Amino acid sequence: MNYKTENIKHIIVEKPLKLDCGKTIKDFPLAYETYGKLNKNKDNAILVFHALTGDQFVSNINPITKKEGWWVTAVGPGKAIDTDKYFVICANVIGGCMGSWGPKEIDKKTNEPYGLNFPVITIRDMVNAQETLLDYLGINKLLCATGGSMGGMQLLEFCSTFPNRTFSAIPIACSTSHSAQNIALNELARQAIMADPVWDNGKYIKKNVQPKNGLAVARMVGHITYLSEKGMQEKFGRKLQEKADYEFSFNADFQVESYLRHQGYTFVERFDANSILYITRAMDYFDLSKKFKGGLLEAFKGQKIKYLVISFSSDWLYTTKENKDIVIALNASGADVSFSEITTDKGHDSFLVNEPEFLKTLKGFLDSMHTKFRNEKRI
């Protein structure tokens, strides 16, 4: 990647944090961004957890990449998550590459970037790190926490580990553990990176190079899974890329080929290959019920959080069935839960694009939670 991330806004987490792998870390950076203002009653804070290749720059222009924030469709003044009303917080996950502690950071012991010396982290480790940010910002209880895809996984873990730190929660297009197919797709991405000789067991980072070819292929895997078959067919079909007929070559004849190549090779400018390995590993390891003998019911037991679970009908990466399983477990554990399946052809990507029904659902729930939370605080 081509970006410098040293000057990004961050806190140094001084409190020792015991990772799931057994190691304890402290004094590490956690980069974050906020939008809007925290009100006096502190009843308007919303924590957003980002997905695999996301970062803390949810809205406006990302100051590092100079592109729009990844959730600009949902977060901003007058939008579903209205920054004129709400105080929105997002932190870069540990393991990431936008200023938080990750494999491209310098290991103080060796004065070199960690590379594969970085410990294998988990979704819980990510969440534990982010909880410290709430302390720093002086927020005891959030109005809401939300996230899609891996963001939703972090959210489920957050609610399970810190059930009193949010009033409501909106997990979007996620699951409580990866299916074999999702593990396989992540493994494919990892293998693509590790197959690139430039990767060199993660040591490329010391040479200031990047396994571009492998990382680009890994990104193409992602982009295929983010769209539905129907959505891809409507968007690209068999349309040719600026030519009248087949070229009888291996150039990008079809628009969908050109799209994938573009997505792959622009991604390498903004993301660190080792971070993909670490973050996908965390996703595959995630299993909300693993630490509970009683399974999922135990994970949700006793929570007073008000949930809205959202799925997308054409999402084949985190299917409606997987999202419904969350709802079933929440219901069985006596939690307060609503569920909405948004009918759309846009696949897993639906939460990132302009999908009016989704944004309306998000806004309606948030505004209603705000009223309830204020009333609760007043009493």
Add this chain to the structure above:
Amino acid sequence: MNYKTENIKHIIVEKPLKLDCGKTIKDFPLAYETYGKLNKNKDNAILVFHALTGDQFVSNINPITKKEGWWVTAVGPGKAIDTDKYFVICANVIGGCMGSWGPKEIDKKTNEPYGLNFPVITIRDMVNAQETLLDYLGINKLLCATGGSMGGMQLLEFCSTFPNRTFSAIPIACSTSHSAQNIALNELARQAIMADPVWDNGKYIKKNVQPKNGLAVARMVGHITYLSEKGMQEKFGRKLQEKADYEFSFNADFQVESYLRHQGYTFVERFDANSILYITRAMDYFDLSKKFKGGLLEAFKGQKIKYLVISFSSDWLYTTKENKDIVIALNASGADVSFSEITTDKGHDSFLVNEPEFLKTLKGFLDSMHTKFRNEKRI
């Protein structure tokens, strides 16, 4: 790949063949295998078209790889395609690497392997080459022609181009043109190969090496798409590979990771990377209706072939919908067509594994066609 293919049974196609790309070829090898005996009436010949990574060794032990033939579940004495009754023929596609003319063969002009100097071929080119084999074997009209996946595409092209050369046809788990998603998945495989520096624009073949890493990743893409989500979940779920808990490393913790790595790295022993590029390209270019102004109806018009179209309920690579579209077009063109959707969790792989309902359907249709064909020949 590690195999010598010079001594494989083959014919030399002397007749000039004009390829879709415009070039004309002649005197090229076409490798093939037969099982069973052609009877006196020549009413028992079945032509099998193989899929992407298949070859002519349908049944018994493949003499080159020493492994079972790829369709041993369906073809053999007493099996659905009973070699005690039927004479089964299968040819290696041109562009392949099991003895037929392909990118690893020697270009007589340069005395070096073709590599990327091999022309981009099409499904029609493959089929045109194979038709010459029927002449050589003295078979005017087949009892049946069949094939799954790319084999089904060749079959549809064969029926359209040579409507009088088969009495019946069984396209299995295929489509009349690739969807955007299928093009994308093939492009992913191609990009994985081309990302490998060993590939070196296809010139690796002259150095007697193979882009193993890239080819293995390409193969992993395939194996993910051949299984259904449910089938993969049942087969692997989140089971760990010979360990009690997560290893917190990038080794294969999950069985599904181990499976993919194994499939990827054994494949490179038997298949040429350039062949994957050429054959996937042919699949993506395939569009049965392209040469007909009236679309699919025209492609099937006037055919007297009796069709049985078979799809698998959990196949997401060539969905039941895509197979039904073939049936709809055949019906609309007045053809004689049956359709069977086999209910199974085994995904696209269903036609290659022991799927009793499928094999029973195959056998029933073939035997009934045999009776009809004999009667027709008698009249």
